[in-house]
Amino acid sequence: MRTSIATVCLSGTLEEKLQAAATAGFDGVEIFEQDLIVSPNSPEATAALAAELGLSLDLYQPFRDFEGVEEEQFAANLARAEAKFQLMKRMGMTTILLCSNVATATIDDDEVVVDQLRRLGDLAERYGIDVAYEALAWGRFVSEYDRAWDLVKAVDHPRIGTCLDSFHMLSRGTDLSRIAEIPGEKIFFLQLADAPALSMDVLSWSRHHRVFPGEGSWDLTDFLARVAGTGYSGPVSLEVFNDSFRQADTQRTAVDGLRSLRWLEANVSAAREGNASSAHTGRDRVRLDLQPLPQVAQPRGIDYVELNTDNLGALTRQIHQLGFRFVGFHRTKPHVQLWRRGQARIVVTEPTGPENALIETSDKSTVAFAVSTPDADSTASKTYLRGIGFAVADADAAMERALLLSTTEVPREQAHDEKVLRGVFAPDGSEVFFGDGNGEDPQWTDEFGTVPDDRQSAIDHINLAQPAHHYDEAVLFYTSMLALTALPSQDVPSPSGLVRSQVMSSADGAVRMPLNVSPDHSPNALSRDAGSPAATYPEHVAIACDDIFTAATTAVARGLKFLAVPQNYYEDLAARFDLAPELLDRLREHNILYDRDDEGEFLHFYTSTIGSVFFEMVERRTGYRGFGAPNAPVRLAAQHRRNTES
Template sequence: MRTSIATVCLSGTLEEKLRAAARAGFDGVEIFEQDLVVSPDSPEAIAQLARELDIGLDLYQPFRDFEGVDEDQFEKNLKRAESKFGLMARLGIDTMLLCSNVGTATISDDGIVVEQLRRLGDLAERYEVNIAYEALAWGRFVSEYDHAWDLVKAADHVRIGTCLDSFHILSRDTDLDRIAEIPGDKIFFLQLADAPALTMDVLSWSRHHRVFPGEGSWDLSDFLTRVAATGYAGPVSLEVFNDSFRQGDTNRTAVDGLRSLRWLEASIADRSASEARGPEGSDSTARLDLQPLPEVEEPRGINYVELSTDDLGVLTRQMHQLGFQFIGFHRSKPHVQLWLRGKARIIVTEVTDAANTTSAPVSGTFLRGIGFEVLDSEAAMDRAALLHAIEVPRDEAHDEEVLRGVFAPDGSEVFFHQLDRSRPAWIREFGHDHDEQVSHIDHVNLAQPSNHYDEAVLFYTSLLALHAQSSQDVPSPSGLVRSQVMSSSDGSVRMPLNVSPQPHAEAGAGRRSIGSAVEAYPEHVAVACEDIFDAAATALSRGLDFLPVPQNYYEDLDSRFDLDPEFLQRLQEHHVLYDRDARGEFLHFYTSTIGSVFFEMIERRGDYLGFGAPDAPVRLAAQHRRNAQWSS
């Protein structure tokens, strides 16, 4: 499948955008007119740069406000078009995007529009240019793709075809069945964009909130399958208007875009050949060359969580207070320890000057990485590489387990561990495993920079086959915190992704290990246990600094659930919070935060599947007060 990206998706100059697209691995780009207009380089120089980068120039866009006008204005529009055709010849681009008229159309007459398209086609023939006519969702008289196709079909000109843009079609909730009527060779270009489900005017939605495929709410797999079935064989391009993308790192956004296309391509690559047949009467024999990715199943659990710290004593004391047992130091890495509480495995890496192999300062306590249990670790790593994830460099002795992983968008590390029903083999590198408690990691809560939140959702969806649940907003003293859970179907892996209202450092490979000391928003590891009161009593006896819970919370709890007074008293004495739904109960307590990490101990009763969402504002407010005390 030929991949392309509109330069409007990316930040930077036109030259920087071309280099980023080529570096990411795109086959071509759409030149957005404004990018060329503001460039100091001539069209010939841009064409030469594209040749040097071995990247095609697939489309020149947009050409606006052309059809549906009176004859005097139409003649002026033809001259304007001819000027652009000459410019395209200098660039070496043979396809122009014609948007349905928004601002100057005065004639709502399909017959006149058809004749004007035909005359434009005659002019385009002289320059060997193809015109891809697109219905803008807010077009004055043409706003639906099927209407645009009817006009193109009636024009019946070899140089006039249509452009299908997923945003303009799906944002209007248009019936997609008529896509099957369009011969693939009359679709001159295909543009893809996803979008979150929002209730707002379509123009603002389009200009500010488009995202890459897999990062929004639409079923683009179905959309692309329908287009592929027409016999379309041209570029599959991204056209995404997004404020964050145009302010972010150019290279990173380009990689995220290509990852979204490769994931989308793979999601339909295994469809039957019968679904890819063109419509009856189509003489097109070309097809999209859809390439699959190595198949991976959902992870079956969390093998371990790794924390890095420059405050080893404080962190390990807190883990001891929670009932974790120290297993030993790594036999070849003396700054690395293993702590267990049943199947909840925490690797603690002490950050010291001797252990620091980077040139940047390392400080604080932060969540460094997660190991996932997968059925085929090699396939998972191969898939990650094809989705342009960056591999984590790792030193290993000759007799140690070979572990491979990649950097997540937030800079944390994701490792793939071959599923082993017994204790993982790598534990032997720390000594003997003797913890027999019934406990495991229930979920890991990760903080995400707001400008890369959608990228993280796509990352975990495409690499690990996790599912994004409905997002919700949680109130905090600093504003609303957006939270979205990524999970496996059976719930063995749960990862709430949170976007805090506070600023974050720019994410990137290795940011956590070489970045600032404390994240603006804390992250945590939730450990499941059999008896929350026993765990809390142990923690109390060992002097744990619990996150304080106000008396007002327990009074409100009593009013909401009408709890037994003795049970309510027990909750309060043990600093335990409580939630209940029709399926079961959820009991949990929080520790104080060390650096940017804290722990949560939980007990699920019955079939409770949530995360105690009603209690989240209590935690956020308590953490806010603690932070204010420490900073004053």
């Protein structure tokens, strides 16, 4: 499948955009007119640069406000079109995008429009130019793709075809069944964009909130399968207007865009294998060369979480207070240790490996604590979530898929007799590793020693903070790499503004990862590219247990400082739920929060923050699948209070 991207998707100069598109691996680009106008380079120089980079110039766009006008205006429009055709000839370009008239159309008459498009086709023939007519969702008289196609069909000119744009079609909820009527050779261009589900005017939605395929709420697999079924064989291009994209790193956005197309391509390829595409068309005319990716199943669970810290004493003390047992130091990496609570595993890594003091815990296991132990809430600590290990059915296939989706492999030193673990960097700079999961202890744990632990405990979920500029990229990353599903997002109030939260989840709930972005992030606040310093906004690891009160009692006995919950919360809790007074007293005593829905109950408590990491202990009763969202403002306010007081 030939891939293309509109230069309007990217930040930077036209030259920087072309370089980024080529480096990412795109086959071609759409030249957005304004990018060319503001460039100091001549059209010929731009074309030469694209050729040097191996990029085809697939579309010149946009040409606006042409048809449905009085004859005097039409003559001026035709002269304007000829000037653009001459420019395109200088650049070796052969296709132009004609948007349906928005501003100057005064005649809503198909015969007039057909005649004017036909005369434009005659002019285009002289220059060897194809005109792709597109219905803008806010066009004055032509706003639906099927009407644009009816007009193109009536024009019956070899130089006049149509452009299909997923945004303009899906934003209006248009019936897509008529796509099957369009011969592939009359679709002169295809533009793709996804979008979040928003209630707003379609023009603002289009200009500011488009995202790459897989980062929004639309079924673009179905859309592309329908278009492929027509026999279309041209470029599959991205046209995304997004304020964040146009402020973000150019190269990174280009890679994200190509990843979205490769993921979508593989989805359509898989659908065709299941004979899904032919159901849309009644025939099989697919001419796109759709390349598959190695198939991966959703993860079976989380093998481990790795935390990097320069405050070993505070971190390991808190882990111990939560009931984890020290397994041991890595046999060849003395600065790495493993902790375990049932099937919940935490790998703790020190950047420098200072001297440690060994103490004996109440359960007779020997634990390493740093001699110098700053307070848990010390702002000097650089404790952060470094990586996550996922248990997958086929680690090799998962890794191969990840590399084909333009990720960067994490460099890892290992001895010849150690388990080979491979992983890639996530958009926030953390590490994602793939391990063969079969329900037993993973093989790599033998490198730390053996501590049997059959307690009913595991990692329940991991809450990750994401930089605002790369939030959508993170959604696509976990969707495309691990086949996780993005659940509907919600906004949670905090003292510093609304926090957007979206859960990435496997169907069975074995993997749950809320992704959060806060309005007080600066664009680079969370950058951890290739292991750089920690995130500045808290992230947390939630540990499941079968008895929250026993866990809390153990934690208190070991000196854990809970995140304090105000009395007002428990008074409100009593008003919302008919709880027994004894239960309410126990919740209050242990700073435990409570939620309930039709499926079950959820009890949880939080620790203080070390660096940018804190912990949550949870107990799910019966079928509760949420995360205690009504309690999130309480936790955020308590953390804000603690941070401002420290």
